[in-house]
Amino acid sequence: MSRRIEFTANYTRPAAEIHRTLTDEGFWRNRVEQGADKGLTLARLTAGEGTIDVALAQDIDKAALPGVVSKILKGELSITRGEVWGPLTDGKAEGTFSTTATGIPINASGTATLVDTAEGSTLTVEGDVEVSVRLIGGTIEGLVTEQILGILAKDQEVVEEWITANS
Template identity: 45%
Template sequence: MHRALTSERYWRDRLAEVGGEGAELGHAVTGEGTIDVEMAQAIPAEHLPPIVSKIRPGDLTITRTETWGALVGGRATGTFSARVEGLPGEVTGTLTLAPEGTGSAITLDGRVEVKLPLIGGKIEAVIAEQVVELLDAEHGFTEGWIAANG
C-alpha cells in the first residue's frame, strides 16, 4: 500500500480514473519512500448543489494536496488539504497508514471549514458529503490498482 501511495504512476493513474474531466497532476515530488502531490480538479456547475451555485456560480476548481512520509515500523503518516477557488473555506487533515489484519488501513482525520455567515455550516455539510463520496471512489480505485500492479 505504501509503495502505491508514494508512486507517481499511482497518482497519475488515480487522477485519470477518478479525477474528473480536465483533472491535472500539478506536481508529484518523490523522495525515498515519500511524496508530495498537488492536483487540480473541476466540478461542472451542473453537478453542484444549489446552495453552492448561489454563492459561487460556474464550475468549481479544487486544488488538492496530499503528502506521505516514509514507512517507519510499518506505519506512515501524511496530510491532505483541499481549497475551492472563490470560496472562503478549506478541507484539511491527517492520514495514517498502519497494518490491519493481513493488510493495511488508512485512517483519515479531517475537518471542513467554510467561513460564511449563516450558511457556512450548510455548505460544510455538503462539502463533507462530497468528500466522502470522492474518498470512496478513490478507495475503490486504489484496491483495484494495487491488485493489478502489486
C-alpha cells in the same frame, strides 16, 4: 465553525503495499489520466524515496452544483486536493491532506495514518472542513464533508484495483 471528517479504510494487504501505491508517481499520473475527461489535472507532484507530495486540481461545472452552492459562487469553482505521505517505518506511515477551492472559501485539512494490522492494514483519516460563508457555511460544510468521504471511499477502491493490476 467547522465540521469534522473521520474515515477508516481497512485493507487486506499490508501497509507496505498500500504505502508503495500511495507514493507511486505512476499511480497518481494514472488517476489524472482516468479523470482527464472530467477536467482532472496534476497540480503538483514531488516524489522521493517512499514519500510524495501530490495535488490534483479539477474545475467543477457550476450546473452540477447544488443550488445553495451555485448561488454564492464567485466566478469559476476549482478544487485542489493535496496529499503528502512520509516514509513507512515499522509498519506505519503518516501523511496529511488538504483541499482548497477558488470561487468559494472552502478549506479542509487533516492527517492520515496507515498502519499494519493482523488482517492487513488500516488507513485512518481525521480532519476538519471549514466553509467561511455567513449563514449557510454550515450547510455547505456538510455537503463538502459528504463529498470528501465519498472520494476517500473511492480512493480505497482505486488503490486496491491498482495493486491488483500492478502486482
